[in-house]
Amino acid sequence: MDETQMNRLISSVYQELLPGFRIESVDPHNPVEVHHVPQPWQLLGTGNYAAVVYHPDYPDQVVKIYAPGRPGFLEEVEVYHRLGSHRAFSECLYASDAFLVLKRLHGVTLYDCMHLGLRIPKQVIQDIDQALDYARGRGLYPHDVHGRNVMMHKGRGLVVDVSDFLDEETCSKWNNLKKAYYWLYRPFFSPFGLRVPYFVLDIVRRSYRLLCRLASRYLQIRRPRLRRH
Ligand SMILES: Nc1ncnc2c1ncn2[C@@H]1O[C@H](COP(=O)(O)OP(=O)(O)O)[C@@H](O)[C@H]1O
Ligand SMILES: [Mg+2]
Numbered sequence: 001m002d003e004t005q006m007n008r009l010i011s012s013v014y015q016e017l018l019p020g021f022r023i024e025s026v027d028p029h030n031p032v033e034v035h036h037v038p039q040p041w042q043l044l045g046t047g048n049y050a051a052v053v054y055h056p057d058y059p060d061q062v063v064k065i066y067a068p069g070r071p072g073f074l075e076e077v078e079v080y081h082r083l084g085s086h087r088a089f090s091e092c093l094y095a096s097d098a099f100l101v102l103k104r105l106h107g108v109t110l111y112d113c114m115h116l117g118l119r120i121p122k123q124v125i126q127d128i129d130q131a132l133d134y135a136r137g138r139g140l141y142p143h144d145v146h147g148r149n150v151m152m153h154k155g156r157g158l159v160v161d162v163s164d165f166l167d168e169e170t171c172s173k174w175n176n177l178k179k180a181y182y183w184l185y186r187p188f189f190s191p192f193g194l195r196v197p198y199f200v201l202d203i204v205r206r207s208y209r210l211l212c213r214l215a216s217r218y219l220q221i222r223r224p225r226l227r228r229h
Contacts, residue, residue: 009058010094017041023051025067032067047161054104066098073098076163082138088131088158105160107153117195120152125181127157140165145174
């Protein structure tokens with residue numbers, strides 16, 4: 001994309017997209033709600049912080065817009081700055097006023113792969129592992145790497161959301177996803193091309209969050225007792 005096209009895209013963001021775009025974060029633990037997307041912009045996906053759209057005239061770029069009151073915009077810009085260029089990650093082409101223009105990653109999130117019954121080869125998992133190692137080498141801390149934040153494209157793995165990679169707190173989501181992949185997905189789902197309905201995926205997502213909350217509460221209760229011995 002040359003400079004003129006980029007300038008056109010940015011003016012379209014300011015003139016067509018932002019004035020009519022309605023986005024709301026109802027609950028920080030669930031995806032934001034998008035109430036209106038002005039024509040001809042198209043909604044590509046939502047996360048707990050932001051919504052991602054694209055313009056049909058610029059199919060290789062996306063615009064990620066943070067919901068009012070959701071933090072993380074400046075951190076995400078910094079993460080992309082540190083990441084530089086890598087095949088498994090997007091790149092930030094422009095950022096201002098709580099929106100980022102990013103390189104579009106073409107692919108299907110692993111969450112949607114489960115829904116569609118698409119076979120996820122081992123290579124996808126290995127690519128993501130390598131990409132996360134690369135990020136660590138760039139002074140980042142892979143965080144919040146779950147099924148909606150990673151994608152498969154032509155049998156290769158991509159990491160679509162890096163917004164929490166400055167957060168140094170340990171995050172076991174990717175390790176748990178890998179365990180589920182090797183212990184459940186490969187033996188039971190993959191051979192039969194099983195499709196998992198969205199409501200079941202949502203139950204898994206909510207139960208996982210509940211289990212994590214219970215585990216951390218249990219550890220908090222245990223810790224003072226352990227100290228007494
Ligand atoms: N660069 C991109 N190219 C294509 N799709 C994207 C891109 N970034 C995000 N998406 C889509 O938008 C969804 C939400 O984006 P994400 O960055 O995960 O938002 P959040 O930070 O709120 O979790 C993703 O799950 C993915 O489907
Ligand atoms: Mg996300």
